[in-house]
Amino acid sequence: MAESMTGLKRTHRCAELSEANIGEKVTIMGWVQKNRNKGGLVFVDVRDRSGLIQVVFEEGSTDKALLEKAAKLRSEFVVAIVGTVEKRSGAVNENLATGAIEIKPEELRILSESETPPFPIEENSKTKEEVRLKYRFLDLRRPDIQRNLMMRSRVATLARQFMAKEGFLEIETPFLIKSTPEGARDYLVPSRIHPGSFYALPQSPQIFKQLLMCSGYDRYFQIVKCFRDEDLRADRQPEFTQMDMELSFVDVDDVIDINERLLAHLFKEVLDIDVQLPIQRMTWQEAMDRFGSDKPDIRFGMELVNVTETVKDSEFVVFKNAIEAGGTVRGINAKGQGGMARKKIDKLVDFAKGYGAKGLAYIAIHEDGTVKSSFSKFMTEEETAALIKAMAGENGDLLLFAADKNKVVWDVLGALRLELARQMELLDKNEYKFLWITEFPLLEWSDEQNRFTAMHHPFTMPMEEDLQYIDSDPGRVRAKAYDIVLNGNEIGGGSVRIFNQEIQSKMFEVLGFTPEQAQEQFGFLLNAFKYGVPPHAGLAYGLDRLVMLMAKQDSIRDVIAFPKVKDASDLMTEAPERVDPKQLEELGLELEEHTADAE
Missing domain, CATH: 3.30.930.10 (Bira Bifunctional Protein; Domain 2)
Structure with a gap:
C-alpha cells in the first residue's frame, strides 16, 4: 500500500551526504537498488540521480515493525527514509562516494511499489539495446545513462x-x-x-x-x-x-x-x-592525401603514402590500369602486422571491397626479412624493394595498397586505416585530438x-x-x-x-x-x-x-534521453x-x- 510523503521534506540527495553530516538527522527519498536481509539485519541501498547510500535496519536498535517493513522492500520501490547519518559500522566501501557512512533509520515510508523490472537497473547493462529502449523510462534510471x-x-x-x-x-x-x-x-x-x-x-x-x-x-x-x-x-x-x-x-x-x-x-x-x-x-587536400578522410583521426599514424611514381613502370596490371585511367596507387604501413594470418588479410580485402575497392594488394615483411607479396610475380625484386623503401617498410610490417580513382583509394585506405587501428588497439578514448x-x-x-x-x-x-x-x-x-x-x-x-x-x-x-x-x-x-x-x-x-x-x-x-532506433x-x-x-x-x-x- 503506497504511503503519502505528507509532513516529510527531503533534506539531501543520497550521495550529497558525507562524513561531514555524521550525527545529523536527514530525510532521503529514492529507489531501492538492493535489499539484503541477513535475518535481524537488513541492508537497503537507496538510489537517486546523485548516487547510492546504505541504510541499515538492525534488530535491537530498529523498531520491530520497521524492521519487518524493511524486509519486504524490493528493487525499484520508491521510499522515503528519515534517520541519522553515522560512521559505517562495517568496512568502508572505497568504490562508493558515501562508502564511509550509513543511515540509521527511524522512519520508513513506501511511496510507491514496483513490479519486477524486465532487466536490472545497473551500470554497463548487458541487456539487449532493443529491450532497454522499449523500457527507456527504466533504462534512464541507470547511473551511467x-x-x-x-x-x-x-x-x-x-x-x-x-x-x-x-x-x-x-x-x-x-x-x-x-x-x-x-x-x-x-x-x-x-x-x-x-x-x-x-x-x-x-x-x-x-x-x-x-x-x-x-x-x-x-x-x-x-x-x-x-x-x-x-x-x-x-x-x-x-x-x-x-x-x-x-x-x-x-x-x-x-x-x-x-x-x-x-x-x-x-x-x-x-x-x-x-x-x-x-x-x-x-x-582538405592534405587531409585526404595523408589520411584518406576529411575527418581524420590523428591519435595514431599509419598515414597514406602515394607510390604512383614508384610503380608507374610496373607491369602489374592493377597498378598500370589505375594510373592510365588517371588514378593513383597509395598504401598504408601497418607496423608490426607482417605476420598476420592469411585468413585475416582476406577479411581485410573483403572489408576494402565494401568501400569500393576491386581488391587489395599487399606485401607482408616477416620478422626474419622474408617477403610475401600478393603480386610478386608481376614485379621484379628491385621494383618490390623500391616499393618497400617508399613505404618505409621494415621487418614485421604489413603493407597494403589500393589502386583506383583518387576518391575510391581515399575511401578504401581511410576506412582500412581505422579498421586496423581498432584491431591493433591504437584508439585511446582518454586522448582527445x-x-x-x-x-x-x-x-x-x-x-x-x-x-x-x-x-x-x-x-x-x-x-x-x-x-x-x-x-x-x-x-x-x-x-x-x-x-x-x-x-x-x-x-x-x-x-x-x-x-x-x-x-x-x-x-x-x-x-x-x-x-x-x-x-x-x-x-x-x-x-x-x-x-x-x-x-x-x-x-x-x-x-x-x-x-x-x-x-x-x-x-x-x-x-x-529518448532516442530512435536504426x-x-x-x-x-x-x-x-x-x-x-x-x-x-x-x-x-x-x-x-x-x-x-x-x-
Missing part, C-alpha cells in the same frame, strides 16, 4: 553562459518552414488550413540565422532541434540537436578563435582537460544528378582567389568552409557565407538553378540581401556527437504509427497502399 545526461545538461549550460559573455543573443528560429530543393531529406508537415500545402521541418536553421545577420543582431546562438529523414544508419537520429551560431563582420580566423576558446572552456570545466590552443589546422579541416572544395560532382552540387550548402563563400575558375573549372574552386574534428569525428562545421549578390547568383547558376527558380525557392533571403547585408559566417556543432565523445560512449543513443522508430512509444482516417480527411490527404514488388 544519468551521468551522460547530466553531462549533456552541463555542456549546454556552460555553452550558453560562455556565448552570452561573448555577446551572443539566444534567438529561436521556426520549426515549420518552407521546403527547399536541397531539402530532399525534409520531413514534411501537411497544413490543414492550406489544403495540399506542406511545411518542412528544418534540417538546420541556416537561412534564418543568415536573415538575423541581415537584421543586425550581430551574434546569434541557439541550441536547437533539427530534423533529417536520412537513409538508415546505426548511429544517426532523425531528430538531432545542433549548437548553432552566426556572427557578423568576421572572417574564418574570427570564427575559429571563438570556437577554440569555447571548446577549451567546455573540456576544462566538464572533464578538467586542457585543450592546447591554437588547434592544429589542415587543408582536435583538428580543423579548412579549404574544402566548394562543389562536388553528382553522377546521380549529372551536375555539381554544393559540398556544404549554396550560401558558402568561395575563396576569392579561386573565383576566376567558377565557370571554366568549378571543381577547382575552394570554399571558405571549415570543420572541427575530434578523434575522427566531425563535431562541427561551418563557413563564411556569400554576402555579394553577384557571387550568390553565379553560385545558383553553377548549381543549375535558373534566376526564376532561385527567386522562387530563396526569394525571401535574396530580397533581404538587397537591403544591406553584412559579411557573416557561422558554425554548428552536433551536440549529441560532442557529448558522446566527452562521455566516452560508443553511441549517440546513450546521450539522448529505422527511425521509437520502440517505447511505437511512433510512427497510423493516424485516425478523420485526421487525414481533415488534412485533405488520402493514403495509397504500397506493396513490395514481387521477386
Whole structure:
C-alpha cells in the first residue's frame, strides 16, 4: 500500500551526504537498488540521480515493525527514509562516494511499489539495446545513462553562459518552414488550413540565422532541434540537436578563435582537460592525401603514402590500369602486422571491397626479412624493394595498397586505416585530438544528378582567389568552409557565407538553378540581401556527437534521453504509427497502399 510523503521534506540527495553530516538527522527519498536481509539485519541501498547510500535496519536498535517493513522492500520501490547519518559500522566501501557512512533509520515510508523490472537497473547493462529502449523510462534510471545526461545538461549550460559573455543573443528560429530543393531529406508537415500545402521541418536553421545577420543582431546562438529523414544508419537520429551560431563582420580566423576558446572552456570545466590552443589546422587536400578522410583521426599514424611514381613502370596490371585511367596507387604501413594470418588479410580485402575497392594488394615483411607479396610475380625484386623503401617498410610490417580513382583509394585506405587501428588497439578514448579541416572544395560532382552540387550548402563563400575558375573549372574552386574534428569525428562545421549578390547568383547558376527558380525557392533571403547585408559566417556543432565523445560512449543513443532506433522508430512509444482516417480527411490527404514488388 503506497504511503503519502505528507509532513516529510527531503533534506539531501543520497550521495550529497558525507562524513561531514555524521550525527545529523536527514530525510532521503529514492529507489531501492538492493535489499539484503541477513535475518535481524537488513541492508537497503537507496538510489537517486546523485548516487547510492546504505541504510541499515538492525534488530535491537530498529523498531520491530520497521524492521519487518524493511524486509519486504524490493528493487525499484520508491521510499522515503528519515534517520541519522553515522560512521559505517562495517568496512568502508572505497568504490562508493558515501562508502564511509550509513543511515540509521527511524522512519520508513513506501511511496510507491514496483513490479519486477524486465532487466536490472545497473551500470554497463548487458541487456539487449532493443529491450532497454522499449523500457527507456527504466533504462534512464541507470547511473551511467544519468551521468551522460547530466553531462549533456552541463555542456549546454556552460555553452550558453560562455556565448552570452561573448555577446551572443539566444534567438529561436521556426520549426515549420518552407521546403527547399536541397531539402530532399525534409520531413514534411501537411497544413490543414492550406489544403495540399506542406511545411518542412528544418534540417538546420541556416537561412534564418543568415536573415538575423541581415537584421543586425550581430551574434546569434541557439541550441536547437533539427530534423533529417536520412537513409538508415546505426548511429544517426532523425531528430538531432545542433549548437548553432552566426556572427557578423568576421572572417574564418574570427570564427575559429571563438570556437577554440569555447571548446577549451567546455573540456576544462566538464572533464578538467586542457585543450592546447591554437588547434592544429589542415587543408582538405592534405587531409585526404595523408589520411584518406576529411575527418581524420590523428591519435595514431599509419598515414597514406602515394607510390604512383614508384610503380608507374610496373607491369602489374592493377597498378598500370589505375594510373592510365588517371588514378593513383597509395598504401598504408601497418607496423608490426607482417605476420598476420592469411585468413585475416582476406577479411581485410573483403572489408576494402565494401568501400569500393576491386581488391587489395599487399606485401607482408616477416620478422626474419622474408617477403610475401600478393603480386610478386608481376614485379621484379628491385621494383618490390623500391616499393618497400617508399613505404618505409621494415621487418614485421604489413603493407597494403589500393589502386583506383583518387576518391575510391581515399575511401578504401581511410576506412582500412581505422579498421586496423581498432584491431591493433591504437584508439585511446582518454586522448582527445582536435583538428580543423579548412579549404574544402566548394562543389562536388553528382553522377546521380549529372551536375555539381554544393559540398556544404549554396550560401558558402568561395575563396576569392579561386573565383576566376567558377565557370571554366568549378571543381577547382575552394570554399571558405571549415570543420572541427575530434578523434575522427566531425563535431562541427561551418563557413563564411556569400554576402555579394553577384557571387550568390553565379553560385545558383553553377548549381543549375535558373534566376526564376532561385527567386522562387530563396526569394525571401535574396530580397533581404538587397537591403544591406553584412559579411557573416557561422558554425554548428552536433551536440549529441560532442557529448558522446566527452562521455566516452560508443553511441549517440546513450546521450539522448529518448532516442530512435536504426529505422527511425521509437520502440517505447511505437511512433510512427497510423493516424485516425478523420485526421487525414481533415488534412485533405488520402493514403495509397504500397506493396513490395514481387521477386
